[in-house]
Amino acid sequence: MSSARKNLNSLARWALDVQLKPLRALDPLIRPERGWIRAIREALGMTTGQFAKRLGVSQPRVAALERAEANEVVTLKSLRHAAEALDCELVYALVPKKPLEDVVRDRARLLADLQLARTNHTMRLENQGVSKQRMERAREALAEELLRNDRRLWADV
Incomplete structure (x- = not known):
């Protein structure tokens, strides 16, 4: 993925987060039972x-x-x-539970964790396990790589 495309995706997430922020602050409306x-x-x-x-x-x-x-x-x-x-306004929106940038970053970390867990398991079997601190650095590096190619984020795991 090109750097420009990644920047556009990030900018789109930011713009949507700004637009949706007031809605996220609202208590969710409970639809009346009969509508x-x-x-x-x-x-x-x-x-x-x-x-x-x-x-x-x-x-x-x-x-x-x-x-x-x-x-x-x-x-x-x-x-x-x-x-x-009924002289009303229809309000329609999908409101993410948290900022979109956080959703994307959390997904990248999850995928990094899954990938690193498989690698670390194999390395431990070979008595080559790495420290927790090194695993955390590897997780963040892999998550950043996934963020640079964000089309991979939503592939099945």
């Missing part, structure tokens, strides 16, 4: 018939839409239309 659409519709005091008219669909279609959301099979397009009909 956001129904919860908001009912909180507004809107009947399924009234909502159907605002959506431009039949009343049974509203019931199907609400079931689809509750069962997690609704489409983003349907959610967007429902949000507009």
Whole structure:
């Protein structure tokens, strides 16, 4: 992988981390058991018939839409239309549990650990084991090499 490509990947991770940082700080929202659409519709005091008219669909279609959301099979397009009909904003994001740079670095260290464990096991069998300090330096060096070629990071191990 070229240095420019690696820098672009790193820059993309940084930009996404900056954009997602405010969302990561929020407490995760728990979707109401029967879904956001129904919860908001009912909180507004809107009947399924009234909502159907605002959506431009039949009343049974509203019931199907609400079931689809509750069962997690609704489409983003349907959610967007429902949000507009309820005068809401659809907020959609995948929010990593930790910064993307940390995810990539942790993965590189995991792969380095796996690779070094196999090597160290063989060396110990031959009575050539290395010190813990040397293993840690080798781990960091191998992790940095993996980071330079980050397409290898997500290959099956």
